[in-house]
Amino acid sequence: MSRSSISSSEADSPWRFLARVAVCGAPFLALALGLESVLWRTGESWPVARVAALQRNASESLFARGVLSQQLGLYKHARLRDVRAEIVVVGSSRVMQIPARLFETTGMTLFNAGGMIQGVGDLERYAADIAVGRLPSPRVVILGVDPWWLFGDRARTISAPTSEDVALNGAAHVVALRRWMYGREFPFRAIRVGALGPGPSGTRGAIGIGALQYGTGFRVDGSRQYPPAYYDELRRTGRYRDREDPPVIERIRSFRGQFVRNAGIRGEAVDRLIAACARIRNAGVEVIVYLPPFADECRVALDTSTGHAAWWGTYQRDVPVALSRAGFPCRASESPRDYDLDDRWMFDGFHPGEVLNAYVLARSLAFTGGLLSDQTDLEAVRALAGRATLQVTLPFPKRER
C-alpha cells in the first residue's frame, strides 16, 4: 500500500472526522462545562428536591437562584410537603415577610409559602391538595388576598407546582448563559465562590447565585430575606425608595401592570375565593384572611384615582364584608400611617416589611379571634415589632455579605 493511499484512508476515517469536529467544538464544550461547573458549585442548578433536602436539616439557609428560574410554585410545594408546618402562610410575594419567629410564642411551626399562590385558581388547587392529602393539612392558614386576584382576567391558575424543574432542562441552562451575558451585573462574586470557594455547603448555607451574590433568598421557614444592600441604603439615606420596576406608584398612576384602568372585582371571583377558603376550613383548618397593606403614597393614589375608584372601593368595603359574612372575619387593607409608621416600613408600594406585617397581623388576629389568636401573645408580637428601629426587618442575626 502506498504512503499516499494510507494517509488518504486515514483522512477519510469517520473517527478522525469526529475528533476534528470535537476539536472545533471544544471552545463551546469548555464554555458549557465551565458554566455547568459554576452553576452546580453555586447551588444554582441544584434540583428543588435537593434544595429541600438541605433546608430540611439546616438551621439557617438561604435559597435564591440568580440566572435560572426560581420556580416558586415547585419549590414551595416541595418544602410544604417536607416541613408539615402547623401554620402556613399563603398568598403572593406580598406575604413573604411573615417569618416563623413572629409566632414563636405559640409553640407552633410556621412555613411561609408566599409566592406560591398568584390567583384564585391557585388557591382552589391548594385547597384541593389539602382536601385530598396531596399536601399536609396545617392547623392554621394565613391567607393574604391581592385585589387583582378578583379581577376578571386574573382568577386563574398561574404558578405551576408540577412543572419540570429547570435545573434539569438543558435549554434553561442556555437561557441562564444569556442572562449572564446580557445581565446588568455580571455575578463575579458568585462565580468566584462557585469556582474557587468551598461550594454552597461551606458558604453559610447560601444556595444559588442570588443568595451568594446578593445575600437574598428564602429562609428555612420560607420567608424571604431581602438583600442587605436594601437595609444599608435605607440606613444611609433615611428615605423610602420604591424598588419595583416600574415603581408601584407609577403603575397606579399610569394604569399599568396589575392596576388596569376601570378594572372590576367580579362577584364570581369573590365567590370562588370564599368557596376555596371554606374548603380549606372544612378540612379542619382555621383560615385567617387579611388584605396585605399598601404604601401610604399608593393608598392615597388609589383613594383619589377615578380610574381605580370602582375596584378599590369594592376591595376595601365589600370584599371584607363578604368574607366576614362567610365566617372569615377580615379588615380592609391598611398602610403604614395606620400604625404611626411611614413608607420606610415598606420595600416598595405593595411589599410590606416584617415590622408592618407584625402590626397588621396582630391587629387582624385581635379582630378575628380563634385558635391562632388565642395562642399568640399579641403583645409580644407588638413588642417585637416595636424594638425595630429604622429598618424594615425584625431584629435578626445579620447575614455575612
Added chain:
Amino acid sequence: MLFNSFAFAVFLPIVFTLYWAMRRFGVRAQNVIVLVASYVFYGWWDWRFLTLIVASSAVDFVVALRLDAATDSRVRRAWLGVSLAANLGALGLFKYYDFFAVSLVDAMASIGWELEARTLGLILPVGISFYTFQTLSYTLDVYRGHATTTRDPVAFFAFVSFFPQLVAGPIERARELLPQFLTDRRFDRSAASDGVRQALWGLFKKAVIADNLAPYVNGVFAAPDSHGSVTVVLGVAYFAIQIYCDFSGYSDIAIGVARLFGFRLSRNFAFPYFSRDIAEFWRRWHISLSTWFRDYLYVPLGGSRAGRAARVRNVMITFAASGLWHGANWTFLVWGVLHGVCFLPGILLKRIPSRGIVAESRSFPRIGECRQMVLTFTVVCVGWVFFRSDSVSDAVALIERVLALDVDGPIRGRGGLPYCAAVLGIEWVQRREQHGLQVARLPVLVRWLVYWMIASAILLLGSTGHVPFIYFQF
C-alpha cells in the same frame, strides 16, 4: 425528536458512531442501524405513529414484489390500486376526512339540508404527507418500470423511514435514494464536512432567524386590525422569511445529516426569493414536492403537450392539489390556485424562460432584475397571507388592512429587519453555491472563525423553546 433539541444532539453522535462501526459487517448491518435509529427518532413523538409507517412500508414492499411478478396489465393495475388506496386512504383519513365532512355539511346547509358532521378528530401523524409521497413514488416508479424492485426489506423500510428526511423531506424518489441503501457506503470526509456546514447553516436559519421572527408574525396575524398598514406588510414579509428559513433550514439539516452517513439527498431549496418570476420560484422552492407533482400528476394528466384548455386545467389541478397537500383548509387551496393563476401566462404563451442564477457574473443585480425579484416576492407574499391565515376571511381582512394605507400608527416589528437582512445578505453572496455556508475554499482558520460565529449566534440569539418546524404540521 426535533433537530433543534438536546435529545437530537445526543442521538446523532451515538448513531453516527454505531453506524460507521458497523461498516465492517456490511451494508445490511448499517441499514439495520439506520432503521432502528429512524424508528427511535420517529417514535420519540409518539410510538403509536410507528404502526402507520410500518404498515405503509409493508404494503408498498409487498405491492412492488407483486408488480414485479405480475405480467398481466390488469393485475398490475390492481396492485397499483392497492398501493394508492392504502397510502392515499391513510392520508385522506388522518388529514382530510374531518375537513371534507365539515365542508360537505356546510355546503348542504347552504342549500337548506341540515346534516350532522361526524368528525373523527384524529391526531395527524407527524410527516405523514412526506413519507406517504415518498413510498408512493416507489410503487409508481416500479409500475412504470422506472425503478427496480428491491427484495431487501431492511433496505426498503430504512428508505421509507430514513430519519434525516422522514418528517419534512426532501421527498426522495425511490430510484434516487433506494439504490444508495443497497450499495456500499464509504465515509467521505469532504462530503461529511460540508454536511456539517449545511446542517449548521440550517440550524442557524431555524433557531436564529425563523424563531426570532415568529413573535412578530404571530402578533400581526393574530390581530391585524390593531396594527397599521406598514406593520402588517412587515409581518407578512417576515412570514415569508420565517417559513423559508424554517423549512429550508430543516432541509439543510436533513441533507447535511444524511451526508454524514454517506447519503446524497436531493436539493430542496435554491435561494427562491431571488427568483425573477413565479415559474422560477417554483423551480427553487420545495423542489422535491414540485417535481413530484410534475412527474406524478401534471405529466400523467397530459402536461404541456395538450391543448390550451387542457393545459390550463392541468396546471390548475396540479397547483390546487399542491395547495391541499399542505393542509385541509380552504386557505391552502386558495394559495395553490393563486400560484396556478400566476403560473398560467407562461404556460399559455409557452414562454417559460430557463433562467440561471441571477447576476451570476456580477455582484449586484440590474435594476430590471431587482424589479422582477421584488414583484415576484410581492406575489409570493400575497400567497403567504392565505397560507398563514386561519381562514380565507381572515386573509382578506389582512389584505384589506394593507390596502387601507393606514400609515399613521406606530410601526412595530422593526427588530426583525436585521434578521432578514442577515439571511438575505449571506444567501445573496452565496447564491452560486448549494447552501449558505459552503465555505470550503476559505482558509481553515477563517472557516473555523465562521463556524464559531454561527454557533455563537445560535447559542446567544437562537430560540430555546424547541419550537417545532412549521412543515411538521403538513
